[in-house]
Amino acid sequence: LGKERGFADFTVNFRIRDWLVSRQRYWGCPIPIVHCDACGAVPVPEDQLPVLLPDDVEFQSEQGNPLARHEGFVNTTCPKCGQAARRETDTLAQWLCSCWYFLRYVNPRDTTQPFDPQDIAKWLPVDQYIGGVEHAVLHLLYSRFVVKVLHDAGCCPFGEPFEALFTQGMICKKAEDGKLYKMSKSKGNVVSPDQLITDFGADTLRLYTLFIGPPEMDAEWQDTGIQGPYRFLGRLWRRIWEARDTLRDTSVQPDLPAMARPERDLYRKLHQTIKSVTDAIETGFHFNTAIAHIMELMNAFDALKGDGPLAPQAQAVGRETLAGMVRMLAPFTPHIAEELWVELGHPAGVMKVGWPEVDTAALQADTIEVVLQINGKVRGKIELPAGASRADLERAALANEQVVRHLEGKQVRKIIVVPGRLVNIAAG
Ligand SMILES: [Zn+2]
Structure with a gap:
């Protein structure tokens, strides 16, 4: 209301408060200030930076800051007037330095500067930050603050340090x-x-x-x-171990048109799984659903196993399914995946073969379920080939036993066909 009438507006409350950045301890970045009796607090000139901590400090007492007792560090001359002066002995709080560590990560071995502007332009900002929600109002906010200061000072090409944040649960x-x-x-x-x-x-x-x-x-x-995942990995291990000799026979490759119904269903399930596992990982890191999909695929694989030897296509699809499971599990269970990958007859390095790709042809359902309605009421369902035409649907609907029974003594007035979904017959 206030906004409409022009005397108020929404604002973002950062809950940011002044925070003392100095600490009375040795372990921290020295604050580059010199105290002179004549000139007051004088910044250390740039060509004398950085001020380094002495490495011979004595921690003999639990009282106070050992840096303040280090005469060699404390006693210096004033950069302005040259008279005897004392160094600031407070150091920066560690959280301040943790506000820009990601910049240093890019150039950890550069001894001439904190980071190389060209290198951080290439590698940063951080694509994805993962951390507890407790960081959202402190560490992450101050990181933005520090990066914005560096950006305004022309030291950093971007003004935001992190492109995406994911806060995990406890x-x-x-x-x-x-x-x-x-x-x-x-x-x-x-x-x-x-x-x-x-x-x-x-x-x-x-x-x-x-x-x-x-x-x-x-x-x-x-x-x-933990028992569930333990049993699942054991099951996968046994399936591959028991069949390792036949699994290494790659003379027959999966060929969709040559597949019979059971292996075609499994082949489709494999590629549906690759798709849903990929989606689950890429949207919000839903590893739990990704793993559940792989476990479901294991059940589908077990359903294929019948009595006696499998047909060549069934064998090829079974092998591809196990290999697919191993590749999808590799990021979650790298050790067992690598072992099984080699067991399947591949050269070492399941991580190097990349992520499995979806065969979109396999995703096409070859049959569709069509709902049959009479005057808007569901009277039955029929299964038809995926490519069935309008006329096919009408014909199949009118031939359906349930439909015939319900139409007895009635006149068909109109037939509405929604391709691939339903047939509604208006009759009276
Ligand atoms: Zn001075």
């Missing part, structure tokens, strides 16, 4: 009081990964951690939950 554990608590050292409810790695392997632990829930939500850790 892992929680149920306590004896039945409530969920965030896992933390101070609460003493942390599960040791070492024991789980010993019992189940590092890949199983990784898979369970990623499978536990949507990454943006808090998730409840359950000690029994």
Whole structure:
């Protein structure tokens, strides 16, 4: 209302407050200021920067800042008048330096400057920042602040340090009081990964951690939950190990037109899975759904196995499905994926073969389900070839047993066909 009438407007409240950046301790970046009795606080001239910490400081007392007791560091001359003066002994708070570490990451070995402007223009800003939501109002905001200052000073070509932010949830554990608590050292409810790695392997632990829930939500850790991913990896391992000799036979390649129904369904399921796993990872890092899709594909694979030897196409599709699963699992379970990849007869390096590609031809359903309605009421469903024409649909609908029964004694007035979906018959 105030905005409409022109006397008020919305504003963003950054909740930003003045924050003291100096600390009375050794471990920090020296503040380049010299205190002179005559001139006051004088900045250290640029050609004398950076002011380095002395590396022979003594930490003999728990009282005060050891830097302030280091005579060699403290005593200096005033850059302005040349008289004896004292260096500032406070150092910068570590959070201030952590506001621009990503710039330094680009040139960690450059001893002549903090970062190379050309290099940061090439590599930055950061594409994706992943961190806890507790950083959103402090660290991330101050990082933006520092980068904007550097940008205004002409040292940095961009004004925003991060292009995207993803804040992950916390892992929680149920306590004896039945409530969920965030896992933390101070609460003493942390599960040791070492024991789980010993019992189940590092890949199983990784898979369970990623499978536990949507990454943006808090998730409840359950000690029994690791069994599912453990059994799944064991199952995949056995399928490949047991059939490793036939799996290495690549004389027949999957060929869609040559496939019979069961292997064609599995082939489609494989490529649907590649598509949905890719989507799940790329939109919001939904690793849990990605892994669930791969597990479903395992079930579809097992459904293909019949009694006796498989037809050549079924074998080829089965092999391709297992290989696809291994490639999709590689980012989640790198060790077991690499082992299985080699077991499938490939040269080492599953990470190097890249991400599997979707065969769009396989995604096309070869049959469609058509709903049959009479006067808007559903009377049945029929399955027809995907390419069925309007006339095909009409003919099939009128021949349907249910439709014939419901039309008895009635006159067909009009037939509405929605291709690929439904046939509605108006009759009375
Ligand atoms: Zn002076």
